[in-house]
Amino acid sequence: MQNQQEIRRGEEEGQINRYNNNNNNKGDEKAEDKGHDNETAAPLLALNHVSRLCRNVKESIEFYTKVLGFVPIERPQVLDFEGAWLFNYGVGIHLVQSNHEDRLPSDPQHLDPQDNHISFQCEDMEEMERKLKEMNIKYKKGTLETEEGIAIDQLFFKDPDGFMVEICNCENLKLVPTDSLGKIKLPMGSSHPTRGTPIV
Numbered sequence: 001m002q003n004q005q006e007i008r009r010g011e012e013e014g015q016i017n018r019y020n021n022n023n024n025n026k027g028d029e030k031a032e033d034k035g036h037d038n039e040t041a042a043p044l045l046a047l048n049h050v051s052r053l054c055r056n057v058k059e060s061i062e063f064y065t066k067v068l069g070f071v072p073i074e075r076p077q078v079l080d081f082e083g084a085w086l087f088n089y090g091v092g093i094h095l096v097q098s099n100h101e102d103r104l105p106s107d108p109q110h111l112d113p114q115d116n117h118i119s120f121q122c123e124d125m126e127e128m129e130r131k132l133k134e135m136n137i138k139y140k141k142g143t144l145e146t147e148e149g150i151a152i153d154q155l156f157f158k159d160p161d162g163f164m165v166e167i168c169n170c171e172n173l174k175l176v177p178t179d180s181l182g183k184i185k186l187p188m189g190s191s192h193p194t195r196g197t198p199i200v
């Protein structure tokens with residue numbers, strides 16, 4: 001009888017030890033996952049602004065306000081160089097007067113969609129194209145069709161200093177991470193579609 005009790009007690013202790021070991025392993029796995037998140041993620045919220053050198057601040061202000069609908073905002077007076085701050089759509093454009101021609105694009109008229117550019121999502125591509133035509137702004141139009149049959153319309157043009165701007169309906173594309181480590185953080189109010197994407 002005593003031997004049976006000792007055997008039963010030993011089995012119970014073995015089960016408890018296995019349970020504790022399993023829980024400890026799960027804790028280690030969670031710690032490792034959290035470590036991966038800390039390694040790949042940064043404590044960022046959203047894009048704040050894009051800075052642009054320009055030949056003439058007033059001409060650039062006119063372009064970004066009349067063509068793209070940006071709004072001039074107050075700029076800290078401590079900045080002792082010529083420039084301007086604009087804001088709209090959740091992002092800023094900071095214009096800086098340049099006195100060095102070699103720091104600006106050498107061919108302001110050449111349109112290459114593969115060149116460096118900033119891109120804005122648009123809810124009415126036809127209206128945007130009509131506006132470019134009315135303002136006599138040279139542009140290049142294209143449509144990209146994905147393997148899933150999703151059509152992305154694009155308009156490319158340049159600001160007065162030759163920096164490329166793209167207008168597109170890229171929100172039609174789903175955000176699909178290429179690995180399992182990253183987590184996509186969308187700005188507040190974003191309606192960008194996702195597929196199998198961890199959202200934080």
